[in-house]
Amino acid sequence: MSSIPTFIDISETEQVLPLNPSLTPLTPASALQCEELREYLSSLGAAIADSEGFVPDLREIISVCDVVLRDDVKDADVEAVLNSIVSLLIGSVPPPESLSLVVAFCDQMLKAKQKQALVCVRVLKNLFGGLQDVTEPRFRVYVTLVRLASISGQIALVFSDLALIKQWFPPAVVGVERVQALLRLLHEALVAQKQSESASRVLIELLSTYTEENASQARDDAHRCIVWHLGDKNTFLLDHLLALKPVKFLEGEPIHDLLTIFVAEKLAAYVKFYNNGRDFVESLGLSHEQNLQKMRLLTFMQIAEQKKEIPFDAIQQELQLNVDQVEAFVIDGKFLRTRLVKAKVDQLTKRVLVSSTMHRTFGRQQWQQLRDTLHKWSTNLAHVQNTVQTVA
Known part of the structure; x- marks a missing residue:
């Protein structure tokens, strides 16, 4: 020491x-x-x-x-x-x-205000490091660390890798419910400090702690997971959520229907859902305007999967924009800044020229397409190698 x-x-x-x-x-x-x-x-x-x-x-x-x-x-x-x-x-x-x-000692540290919270984080990290192979005290210290790091705005000092959390605190040793409580606490801290990617991973890990037998008990966590991913401005690819057992348990409910729309449907489907269930969407705390913007981006992404040249009038129709809004939407390039679609705008012909796009869903068809692309790439490399050997 x-x-x-x-x-x-x-x-x-x-x-x-x-x-x-x-x-x-x-x-x-x-x-x-x-x-x-x-x-x-x-x-x-x-x-x-x-x-x-x-x-x-x-x-x-x-x-x-x-x-x-x-x-x-x-x-x-x-x-x-x-x-x-x-x-x-x-x-x-x-x-x-x-x-x-x-x-x-941890209870005393939690009395720290924002000014002293960072000092207490440094101190508790020393304590955490010194309590090797003593799982229960370390768990108490780590929960306190997360709370203090949240107060000080320095969650990066105490969390970087979910694999370490699983290594330090196996559910079989600490208890599944306590690990779940820790993951919820981590998620809140990460969201507050705008670390969307890590917050998403923590939520997915939280849902993975439920099994087929107790998936029905995960309703609140599954609901929270869906709502957060829908509302996060930086999250667009959502198909992996549908495979989670607690989310599957919600099939047939409005929240699952809404998720399905964001996974695979176009803007028109969302507008219809909202018109029929305005109160439900608002009860989730989601912004309708933000939902429209995300669905427009996802709709454009889906169109870009099928067409390499997209006329402005097609964009106007699918994205439900006025004529004067189309060019602003395209030139502003919000969909381009997401990096989900790589494209150029041809203002002269009023078209968007797509060079590549990510898939909204990645199923059997996409795996087949990836296999064909890799096979073609391998064949071309072999041809180049044979040509070089012939010239040599």
């Missing part, structure tokens, strides 16, 4: 036994560290009671350590005091006492 900055720095050479032999023995370092912490916290006005034995003493220190989370205490001092407590939690606390002390 030498890498963790602490409040004091002394060597541990021998034990100082407490008066009560049943209490955890103190080393000189632990005893002096606790004494220094007590004095400093008392100087800030903390009412800290006397206690005998290391664990009771540390518990008392933790119970008042939030006194450092004040605007008049320098960040460096806050970090040094809290890291000193972390060093004690990692190096000196016996396993039976570890969890309750870690939970108490």
Whole structure:
């Protein structure tokens, strides 16, 4: 633990036994560290009671350590005091006492305001790293880290890879429901910090924690997943959602019908759905105007899959635009900026010339097309190789 900055720095050479032999023995370092912490916290006005034995003493220190989370205490001092407590939690606390002390410390960290939240994140990352192979305390620390990173706007400091979450907290060990709660918390933090791609992955992972047997219990999460993906301005490809078991369980319901429209139908189908169910769409908290814009982009994308040259009048009809809106829609190039379609605008002939487009859905037909393309590419390469060998 030498890498963790602490409040004091002394060597541990021998034990100082407490008066009560049943209490955890103190080393000189632990005893002096606790004494220094007590004095400093008392100087800030903390009412800290006397206690005998290391664990009771540390518990008392933790119970008042939030006194450092004040605007008049320098960040460096806050970090040094809290890291000193972390060093004690990692190096000196016996396993039976570890969890309750870690939970108490995490609860104190959650009292941090935005100004101190980032400091607490750094401190808890030290604690998380020091609790190797102790799953339950690490889980408590990580949940607190996510909450604090959300407050400080720095979720990237505590989350980068879902594979690590699955490695650290297997559902079989931590519990499926608790892992699901963590994933919901992560999703909220990622959405708040506009990390759409990661937020989407977390939602998909959340739904994957449900099985065929309990898919019916996932209604709220499946509903949340669909609504978020529909409402996210950066998400256009949605066919993978239909394969998820909890989403399949919603078949026949309006929310599933709406998703199907965004996956494979054109704008006209959405307009019809909205006209027949305006109250339902609005109850989801979705913007009708934003839905129209996304469906126009998806409709154009579907047309581009079938035609390499698209006249303005076809765009006008399919996208339900006025004559003067077509050119503005095309020239503004919103559909081009999504990178879902690569195309050029020929204003002279009033056409859009498509060079390539992504598929809205990727099923058997698309796999066949990809196989044919790769086969053709392989054949052409072989022809080029034979030609080069002949010339040589």
